[in-house]
Amino acid sequence: MSQSLTDFSDLIRSVQESAVHLEMRDTYGVENEIEGFAAWKQGRRLDPEDRASWWRPWLDLVEEVTAKGVVIRRARIVSEPVSDYIAFEHSGTFTNVAAGEQIRWLPRRSASDLALPGNDFWLFDGRLVQFNVFDGVGRWVHTDQTEDPAVVELCASAFEAVWERAIPHEKYAV
Template identity: 75%
Template sequence: MSQSLNSFADLLKSARRSAVHLELRDVYSVDNEDEGFRAWKSGHRLDPDDRASWWRPWLDLVQEVTANGVSVKRARIISEPASEYIRYEHSFTFTNVAGGEEVRWLPRRSASDLLLPGNDFWLFDGRVVQFNIFDGDGRWVHTDQSDDPAVAQLCAAAFDAVWERAVPHEAYTIDE
């Protein structure tokens, strides 16, 4: 089971200033990535010059939102050495950047003194938090939403602390 892109799209499109996403896991098991992950493990890499081969609905959505002036940022806290899944994810993150996202990476050892939530989240305009709940194998289970100002403030502070320390995608390398 996965979250409907349409319901998430509506939430993202409702943002007026910002949408920030904090990812905390080293492994995600996302059904629509299975084929790409298998191909990557077999040596296939996306060609940045062949945009038609990798452009997808998510990138259309991000491009639409950022064209309306919304800042979309994603920060990933990862273990080093990186898991196979994170190496795969890093290999195609240039597509997120092409769509309009700003993406940064923070080695987990550099986050030890930060207070972080227990789950990945999206924070929209600093007001609405959507927590993404995954099982132990990285499969999405459900989302929890909160518009409690205290929860939003805690998530904003956590994201800002990570963002300040994290390395921009263009400068962060992972050995494959």
């Protein structure tokens, strides 16, 4: 399934209670981050005082949705030492937190005994799972959605198991 940013924005705006996101890759090659990642590797860092320079429109959307009382949690399973890409993500995650996301990090070695789905996913209101499928170099390929109760339960329990073990962003150092 192909999904535009507008479609995803509409989906997340429809959430009533919660959206959880599990990320399990050590590198992503998504189009809208290539320039920022390259700049980060050259030493550019986001300025906590310059909110206008932060990643838009995602942060505006998070602020809008969390202002309605929706809880957005993101957990990232990462190898250690972390890849350059994960260090890049970590350095900018303060913006996600400022917008209203709760974010935790789980070292991969602490996830070995967890049953995890094969792809990153979003779980919306505990009823709809959206898998984000990436190719070997981290480029987004397509999206699959399901409301199958068994898949929803797998993803919900996997996310909660990761969340329980994971380290809050402000305590996780790279």
